[in-house]
Amino acid sequence: MPFPIVRKNGIPLYIQVKEAVLAEIKGGVWKAGDKLPTERELSEKLKVSRNTVSQAYQELEAEGVLSSVQGRGTFVCDRDDAVRIENRKDLLLKIIDVAMEEGLQLGFSLEEFVELTSIRAQEKLDFLSQVRVLFIECNREQVDYFAKRLQFDAGLSITPLVLEDFKQNREEMMPLVIAADLVITTFFHYDEVKELLGVRKNVLAIALDPQLETIVRIARVPAGRKIGLVCKSDNFAGKVLLALKNAGLDGIDIKTFTLKSEIDLAEVIPQLDVIIVSPGRRREVESFTNRRQEIIEFVYKPDVASINLLRAALIDIRRQ
Template identity: 55%
Template sequence: MNRTVIRKNGIPLYVQVKDKVISDIRAGIYQSGDKLPTERELSAMIGVSRNTISQAYHELEHEGVIASAQGRGTFVCDRDDKVRLGNRRDLLQKVIDVALEECLQLGFTLDDFLQFASSRAKEKATLLDQSQIVFIECNREQVEYFSRKLEFGGVHITPVIIDELRDQERDALLQVESADLIMTTFFHFEEVRELLGDTRSVLAVSLDPELETIVKIARIPVHSEVGIVCRSERFAGKIRSALRQAGLDGYILRMTTTSDMQELSQFVKGLQAVIVSPSRKREVEKAIASHQSVIEFVFRPDAASVNLLRAAVADVRRKR
């Protein structure tokens, strides 16, 4: 693998790592089924942080380029280039074709398969619809946004702030007690487990910045003055951390949580761009000048976390 990454060229480091892995696969250096270097090994080879490698691997797994197996490592997916670049619909069709072949070999008809599959899908939908999930995070804007992003198939996710658990607030405790499943991010996993004790299991999910968000920020000239507008200092801290991990730490960052429009208008004056949390975008757009850009900083759960959540929800409902 080419071990050189170019810093401060406007392209996030993890995007460069992704491109290098894909390039090596296309060149035949890594072939279908080959094991890739661990995050630690690749970090040492290229000279970037493990967080950068982890982010690149997360994106590659989401796009179907690689697959990870717990305890075994990370491997190149055994698929052609078109599927490898993210054509999940083709992959699903292959799964269905295999199931159809098994169905026929067992002596069932195609009509039987259609009936069974439809019935099973409805059962799964009912299980998901009846599930109550609590998502615990450290600030209101992030937990509410993530809860909406993680909802699927009729599942309702109730947001709970971690401070509400620390303070033993009654509503938060009741929501946790009645939940079928409790989830949080890896960042707060240990603390949530300590607060809840051994009586409840907790599912941790990984949340990454959307690639589109990072690309937009990377287009801002280095050393520009850039504002961060959100509702909490904690969320601003997560934005700063994500920018550092992506190698976008060459800006002069200003931050505010004010909701006063006059103060906000004064804050954005002279800034090259303003990075906003999803809940602040509209009001910031009213305060900026026409030449300034507003970039919504969006985190999203990775595909592996969503799939894990779906499986966990169905399993919990089945046991109960």
């Protein structure tokens, strides 16, 4: 059954793919346990990029509709699986129950179990407050933004480092790398960072996806509006334009500006109807806008799987 993909209706392609997959599941075409086409197969069938299908599958997996099994493929979750994925608290309680039963079989009382788990959790919290994490990315906007956003309640401190700065000042920056317990980067730069650091450090890759609300707001901008992208670097601008292209919005005319002086900003911004802005420049841009202009902050966020992987990796760190 063909998917109703429409390229010129303003709705991002990956959202259309997501909704179409949901419709197939609700209509009974794909049932619980069925294996879906691979990203490559579906992208070829729909004549869209593989990234478009990947984004749709990731959204559905995060919502508990699909389940991905490495080496086997992507499957439709049954209803019980979806409930378990969404209700993480119940799943955690089951894990605690199993641990309690194991503890009782080892001869510990419930009071001792409560005391030991409390002590152990506090030890982990104290440890995380001392863990040193380095986040390496290719542009200043993302590296600063995510160094702040990836903080955890335990008081974890993340040091941001721009990839180009590291390559140009390697000897000066190397002490930061040596001192770090864990290095984080994105999948896009994983191989490069791994090669630069060699075997000396554990490098963890995370996936960053454009926030859905951001894409939808841009898709809904009426035709004829003058749109500008204001950010700090050409690198970030290129990533934004690529993300919009992958979402099927490459037909929108967007002018990019990496202006640094307030005089230049004051001259350019009043000429725009819609300003897409990187997180690092929003406040600066707002001072030159009026109420009739729309500001859209282009936000990337780590996917759920990456955050969970990062949390697990931090807990499992073994210092030398």
